[in-house]
Amino acid sequence: MAKTDVLTLAILGILRDRPHHGYQIRKLLGVELGPFRALSYGSLYPCLRRMVEAGLIEASGDEPGNPTPASSRRARIAYSLTEAGRARLTTELANAGASSWDDDAFDVRFSLFAHTDAATRLRILEGRRSRLAERLEEVSEGLKRMHERHDAYTAELQRHGLEQVEREISWLDRLIENERSAPGGDHHGSASADH
């Protein structure tokens, strides 16, 4: 019951400042997380429905429930956070534990960093880093062990994966460094300011 999935969290984050239509939510998510990582309508609308049922968001606008037959206007539904939704977002932002460092979860949480406190940011950053370090261990161990058993292409793929992980780790190190040297939160630009 308490498990807030990533998609829900992302939507809560987008709806934080002002209401949006489903269509807009999808667009914004696509921009925020890069053009890849875009969610499809096949997940969006079911998720919105679930959130409405859970009382996290509210639908407003000319819903089909009110036919207004004269104007014949189509349904254009704007979703906005309820108090419960805003509360959920707050608690979820403060709670860094429980697999905030999975691949999908991490960038969603990262994109919400501006609304979090420095301690949580650091916790997530370091959690992600240690997870990546584990992977690094596994991959490089596997690389050693397979020396003769696999072809050059497979090895090349592994080496590339290894490099990607190393890159991301040093990226994280840079961010952690910045976060530590600016405990107030605002490390460059207007990160924790409202806008």
Place this chain on the structure above:
Amino acid sequence: MAKTDVLTLAILGILRDRPHHGYQIRKLLGVELGPFRALSYGSLYPCLRRMVEAGLIEASGDEPGNPTPASSRRARIAYSLTEAGRARLTTELANAGASSWDDDAFDVRFSLFAHTDAATRLRILEGRRSRLAERLEEVSEGLKRMHERHDAYTAELQRHGLEQVEREISWLDRLIENERSAPGGDHHGSASADH
């Protein structure tokens, strides 16, 4: 009907040399593609069943269909390629078109490069490269356009994604270069030799 999905292709590739149990298939896939990207049993067994139904693979071993009550041995099922399966693998390896450059598909195909001809390798490599180039375009365009509208963390996420894509493009460039300068296939080590 003709659509061979990625998972099926990966399994065909693993079963190419010798039969394996489901458990082993999962392990091998995890090693080949890195410890992440591992498929779960919840996808493996259904996929194996589908492949058996499609006649691509064959199950052998003491199946539960033959109870052998005296020995009471549990089911340990070894899967092996049928002729149809081997044929499918061959045609699928030669066929580079139709989205061989999606994120998941690419590394599976790449891990099978040792069993392909140089022309196909080049086609896939270049297809992947141009797809990545498109993304690069989108992301950097988005980065420019959002200058004031987003916080520093979101921008940082974008920049990181951009760098990852750039990295992968130059990796691909290196591979393409190698592939071109060694048209026989064997660019370093024993890539296209049997083992």
Place this chain on the structure above:
DNA sequence: TCTCCGATGTATCGGCGCGATACAACTGGT
């Protein structure tokens, strides 16, 4: 020797996310 633990091994269930697809209305260009 007995026992328990971890690796090997097969299998299913509920639920979620994706791609494809359909439909509707507004907007702007020619």
Place this chain on the structure above:
DNA sequence: ACCAGTTGTATCGCGCCGATACATCGGAGA
């Protein structure tokens, strides 16, 4: 006046995942 593109809501089937259950076997330690 028309057609194309964008905004917008919605569903269906199916693949895949995480969790879970259960069975067997080898070996390490009491």
